[in-house]
Amino acid sequence: MVTYIIRRLIWAVVMLTIVSIITFGIFFLVPRLAGATSESLAARYVGRTASAEQVKIAADKLGFNDPLIVQYGRFAKGIVAGADYDYGPGVEHCPAPCFGYSFLTRLPVWPDLMDRLPVTLSLAIGAAVIWVIAGVATGVLSALRRGSLFDRAAMGVALAGVSLPIFFTGIVSLVVFSYGTPFRITAPGGSFTPFDENPAMWAYNLILPWITLAFLYAAGYARLTRAGMLETMNEDYIRTARAKGLSERRVVVKHGLRGALTPILTIFGLDLGLLLGGAVLTESTYSLPGMGKYAIDAITNQDLPKVMGVTLVAAFFVVFANLIVDLLYAVVDPRVRLG
């Protein structure tokens, strides 16, 4: 087990390194391919009034003229150990993990990102709880009452759920439940209250985005659970469980659902990992100041350090979620050999 975990950990680090190389490559090479020079890149750091000479010095000091590998090394070192930026007038220390400074605000990227993280975490985890419970419960009931009115209705709704994009359901929900007078249950989006400040307001402000996001995912989980349950409930071991005299509820939950759990767990890890990197559409629709919104803003402003920061953090979550899924997989299915 320990060797297995270590191996997965090493693999995760390798994955992250590869992602960082590719990201770095794209974001440092692409502007150059588009005709940008070291000087034009440096100009973004020194301001508009700087003379050509000053820009050239800044470009040198920022290392834009060094070989790519050296630049990458500096970038990686910044993330691991922090970096010092020499602007000319003075040296500024950027503590680890350093993703550089925003072109626009000239503030370091990392603290900014970390400010956004609680929003995305709250949104993703809250929605995940809702969609797993709702999706799996619906899927199980649908499978057990296969062909019933409930099953058909639930699968119809689920089909709608997977098909309707967030920017549609989200806006409809805002119109009906926020701006529309009769059903006003929540304030218009855009406000986020940290959990430790006021849990009730935190949940109140997030309930609409949670449900909208959960609807999209719950639909898929309901279909997946239903398919899995239909399969496992036909397994011989379910008949054995019944022959032992187990109550039907126990047969369904302990034996049936347990057997159908593995693929759900896999998908869940991937979905959650992706969402933690920023629920772009949901955050934009509800104007939530999360990482997805951050990414969109960064892209619109061509703020490369921000884009790289958010990309790497998103990649980290995906790799991390995969790691957790791999480990859980071995716990859930003992047939997965460890070692």
Added chain:
Amino acid sequence: MSFLELKDLRIHFPTDDGLVKSVDGLSFSLERGRTLGIVGESGSGKSVTSLGILGLHKGGRARISGEIWLDGEELVGASQEHVRGLRGKKMAMIFQDPLSAMHPFYTVGEQIIEAYRIHNDVSKKVARKHAVDMLGRVGIPQPERRVDSYPHEFSGGMRQRAMIAMALSCDPELLIADEPTTALDVTVQAQILDLMRDLQRDFNAALIVITHDLGVVAELSDDILVMYGGKCVEYGTSEDIFERPEHPYTWGLLGSMPRLDREPTERLLPIKGSPPSLINVPSGCAFHPRCAFEERTAGRAKTEVPELLETEGGHLVRCHLTRERRRAIWENEIKPNLEAS
């Protein structure tokens, strides 16, 4: 009344294509300590019968009628909850393929403990000890270590032993084994049969062995019931069936059974044709399209369903041929062929 009695049991499944008469008027009785072998081809209704006794015949869709008496209690029409309480405790079942019949995600011990604790109000520790005892009793070496193994870590034979341990964990009085050796290596089959015979003696349970393999019933059974198309076509003691079989289908089964006392060059005598559809059961005797002696019934086999009649001393046969004619055919045409080699 016997310990287990089935009276005119019918289990029918309505489907889009018509009514599937899986079990169609089956009656038999069985005492504690006795073994009944139910023999037939796939689709003869033998497995559905056993599931029906346990109340596991896919409740909602099936139509079940007739009577099942277990130890003086009527099970057909009894509440689901009541039958559930009997399952595992009073009547238990061993399934064909122990790999798929055991849950892959729970250890063998957990599965036995679960079976034991549903019906016995004991702590996990006591139940675990019981599980270890049971595993030891069915001949699994180092049971206190193996109790924590998963089914996939067992060999096929060991798995079937564990399955038997699980079925016996609550000391059932009726044990049904559905093709208990079919999924096993030939070398292991004999061990499992020996084990089942020994355990049945120890537990004094009534045992029903369901199989398509006459060799298995020959090993175990006191009585044998031959099923065809959802009906009993011949019933008698083991001796009746092997020494004086009277139904053409039973002859066919005997002829298609490989035997060590025959020359390897000797061809088996398979029954021609395939088992009948349970939706459009052939008119008259369900076996007549495959029967070599059908023309000797003066056309009755095609039109009239034969009755299950006693030929002598509890030996029942469902055939239009007269008793004398059946005996003559067996003595003159079938037996010499089986022994010819």
